[in-house]
Amino acid sequence: MKKFSNRLYQSYTQAFQRRLSSVDALPQLALLGLLSGLVTGAVIILFRSAIEWPLRWLLPEGNPEGFEQLNIWVRSVLPLAGACALGLLLYRLPRNDHKTGIAYVIERLNSHQGYISWRSAVLQFITGVITIGTGQSTGREGPAVHLGSAFSSLLGRGMGLPHNSIRTLVACGTAAAISASFNTPIAGVIFAMEVVMMEYTITGFTPVILASVTGAIVTQATYGTAPAFEVPALVMKSLWEVPYMVFGAMIIGVMSACFVRLLIWFHRFSEHPIWLRLAAAGLVMVPFAALLPAVLGIGYDTVNATFMGEIGLVALIIIAVAKLIVTATTTGLGMPNGLVAPIFFIGATLGGAMGVLGEMVFPEYASSTGFYAMLGMGAMMGAVCQAPLAALMALLELTHNPNIVLPGMLMITTATIMSHELFGQRSVFLSILRSQGLDLRSSPITMALQRVGVGAILERNFRRIPQNLPLARARRVLKDEPRWLVIDGSDGPVAVMPTVDLARYVEEHAEALEKADEHEEEPLINLLAIPAQRRDVATVPFQATLQEALDRFNETDAEALLVQRTAAPMIQQVVGVILKPDIENYYQYRR
Structure with a gap:
């Protein structure tokens, strides 16, 4: 049981x-x-x-x-x-x-x-x-x-x-x-x-x-x-604010580019010992911690205070710039920082400064400080991460206010375009990887092939047989009508061949094989010597994607891949056969 x-x-x-x-x-x-x-x-x-x-x-x-x-x-x-x-x-x-x-x-x-x-x-x-x-x-x-x-x-x-x-x-x-x-x-x-x-x-x-x-x-x-x-009730006060919002988004776009470039500039010291770089990052934190403690930690308390309009204009600007400098510097030096919360902090304080300034210059038209702080937070996230849709969704869910969608779309897209087109900025995460020598530019074909495993297209109709095949067994194999024959040598599979080639050979040499059968115990067919379209093989694990299989073809110059699954510790079982045209045909069909 x-x-x-x-x-x-x-x-x-x-x-x-x-x-x-x-x-x-x-x-x-x-x-x-x-x-x-x-x-x-x-x-x-x-x-x-x-x-x-x-x-x-x-x-x-x-x-x-x-x-x-x-x-x-x-x-x-x-x-x-x-x-x-x-x-x-x-x-x-x-x-x-x-x-x-x-x-x-x-x-x-x-x-x-x-x-x-x-x-x-x-x-x-x-x-x-x-x-x-x-x-x-x-x-x-x-x-x-x-x-x-x-x-x-x-x-x-x-x-x-x-x-x-x-x-x-x-x-x-x-x-x-x-x-x-x-x-x-x-x-x-x-x-x-x-x-x-x-x-x-x-x-x-x-x-x-x-x-x-x-x-x-x-x-x-x-x-x-x-x-x-903690987000207060938010509403856009007047359409006259639109030009001001565009201007503010452009400023945030510039600040996002400064943030990413400063981070990458400090990343050039990555060849120095990690203890030295982290000690330098700790020293950078000392004066900021002493004079501007708001930059310490995650900073959600400061963000909430900004939303409630509890921080003045000069303080908001100083805190925003200080947070930008200290986060970019320490992260570039190797501190394992999370970047999303600091991005929100910088965007919220910059946006809050815009709100305070707007209330000072044109109080009859300007929306609340908290309103601009939320918009700044979304704009900074969209620009630094080059992810405008994610920033907009975050903005909408954090405020639970559909009225912020229109100005949010305006500021987020403006800041994102500004940083990308004017400064050639990519996502901060891709910029970090690029500074490490990794330039991730996957083509649509590669991405499509990575979504599919080899198990989706492998040919399971095959038989695994020895190189020297007895005639009687050859006839039993042909009766089962597999599509492929996996030929085993002394050290495992060495080639695959179409079953029709074996069938053709048996049919064409039937008389000679019968005569040999009369004089010998049982004639043997050398599958590596008979005329056939044999293909050299390599192996690929069952977990592999089609892109990995394609890479394996290119690495080994194999003409067929044997898909292996672990049946027991140290035991690999062949579960299917893949040819390179199978991958190409699958992509063209699915496309």
Whole structure:
């Protein structure tokens, strides 16, 4: 009974994996999206608790963002001590272990089929807690996306899923992490597709949506349904503000370009030892922490104060510029900062300064400071991330106010176009990867082939036979009518050939084979010697995508690929055959 149950489970698992190889495995992907959302939500709760629990004990009044209330000497030394601790932690680790955050997730998705290791996840958890807990200019969202994507990837790998579905799981983890962090399920979906996946697919939306919703529900059950920011009632006062908004969006576009360029400029020191760079980043934080403590930590308290109009014009400008400089500098030097929260902080304070100035110059027409702060936050996110739709969705969900859509669209698109066209700016995450020597420019064909696993097109109608095939067995094989024959040599498969070639040979040499049968025990047919269209072979794992299979063809000059699945430890089972024209024909048909 146990053997039967194991066989049934294995059969179901293989069918599930095989179905996921297809581009339209919607029910299976939907189930994976739900699992990803649950796992990510739980991980985000654990990560957030690891940060907030000690801070509630250490910071005044139990406020996990109360760095400003610390003694001037304590708040000056704390970021430096945290930077030195991170430097000592990372110093003896390989350079690849220094990579964290959203840029790292994009790299793994595009260059490694979304495979993220346990080691990377654990290091991100530890470095994220230290970075945020010691008051660095950072945010939870970057580490949250890394952790959500990592655990979703590990979930897929543990289930032995094809690489194309693991890519979808990484997007699910990203969406769930953003959704759980801000209570913005729609923005989480769009951010995952626009910033991380960099593509929109109908099939991909469903699991990502389910993951985003599930992640939000899990965190809401713990932290409640309140949004990340306290947003007052917002309304656009007059259409006469439109030119002023366009001007403000242009300023934000320029500031976003300054932010990205400053970050990349400091990244040129990446060849120096990590401990030295992080120590320098900690020293940069010291004067800012002493004189402008608002730049410490995540800064949501300052953003909320900006929305409520509690900060003056000069203070807003100084804080915005200081936050921009310190975040870009420390991140460029290697501090594992999350960038989304600082981007929101800078945009909100710049927008708030616009609002205060507008109320001073034309009070009868200008909207509230909070209104402009929200618009500035969306515009800065759209420009820095080059993700206008994700920024607009975040803006709408954070305000719960449809009246902000029109001015939000205007400012976000203006700032995004300004930074892209005038300064040639790409997404900050792609800019970071480019500074590391990775220029991710996937063609539509590559992206289409990455969405499909080899299991969707492999030919399963084959027989695996020895090089020297007895005549009687050859006739039994021909009776079964397989399409391909996989020829085994002394060290495993060496070639494949069409079955029709064997049939032709047996038919043409039937008389000679019969005579040989009369004189010998049994005639043998040397399949590597008879006339046939044999093809040299290489292997590819069942989890591979069509793009990986195509790369394998190019690397090995093979004419056929044998798809292998792990049947037991150290045992690989051939489950199908793929030819290069099969991949080309599949893409042309699906297109």
